[in-house]
Amino acid sequence: MGRPPCCDKVGVKKGPWTPEEDIILVSYIQEHGPGNWRSVPTNTGLLRCSKSCRLRWTNYLRPGIKRGNFTDHEEKMIIHLQALLGNRWAAIASYLPQRTDNDIKNYWNTHLKKKLKKLQDGQNQDGFSASQPKGQWERRLQTDIRLAKQALCEALSLDKPRSPESKPSTAEPQTRQFQSQASTYASSAENIAKLLENWMKNSPKPSQTNSDTTQSSLNNTLGANSSSSDGAHSANTPEGFDSLFSFNSSNSDVSQSMDENANLTTENGLLQDESKPSMEVHVPLSLLEKWLFDESAAQAQDDLINMSIDDSAGLF
DNA sequence: AATGGAGACAACCGCATCTGC
């Protein structure tokens, strides 16, 4: 038996992406929007499989991605969300709109795991081990119950009216949604090109082997779009994405930043949709905030869990 | 200056889930 491979293994390029490939992919997505990944390699001539294209876009090229160090705030959120959701990185990432699931997963595996282990060793039994009393199984089950409940509510139109910032994209016809996506892409085309240019100028990383030809070909490719790039902006790193799509997420005003997160998610739905399924159901922000940042996080976690169970009890 | 090890991160692989027919 066996499932056929997602693409012909013959003639498919693997390994790190070159800037040229990035440009081709970004240009294509600017024009057509993300999605229909199957057709991307054939339409662009990229010798990559569709999966690889999607991954490259969602994890690296997609606008709005924040790169670089995680803040304490983000770190805390990841730790707590991981405690609640387990290794459901996509779900965790949906609470951190600027981070990809891959980023979070990597950060967890390389930094936080060790950090927590150290903490655990130091505290020996209390601390994090105490705040994580339940097995991953149970946590997952509870999350699933919540998701199922939400889905059922939506299906039956039983749920309460939503707050404006949580307009469900599911209620919007796919075509309409895509139209708005396309327009956003058109307006951000120049930005993406600029950013890629900056990225080329500043990043020491991407395939140094072909840097010369790459740079010149990039200049050619980007010539039109990059003409308006100003000096101040070009000083940015790959994180140049930040300057265009950033929002303040300082620790001092968590509540505000969380709300802004929500707004960003909605307003730039386009930026989120590909990697953050619109079906993703979020716990109300206020409760989440409380849970994340309250000293008595454990208590709030119980509230969350109870909410799931209690609410589910009424339904099932 | 050379080298080996560790850390960090991008990308791949395979299974799960979704969706359209």
Place this chain on the structure above:
DNA sequence: CGCAGATGCGGTTGTCTCCAT
């Protein structure tokens, strides 16, 4: 309802960079 193709997700691997020796 079942099937096949498309897409999403999480675990894992490969490679690059940095640092200590």
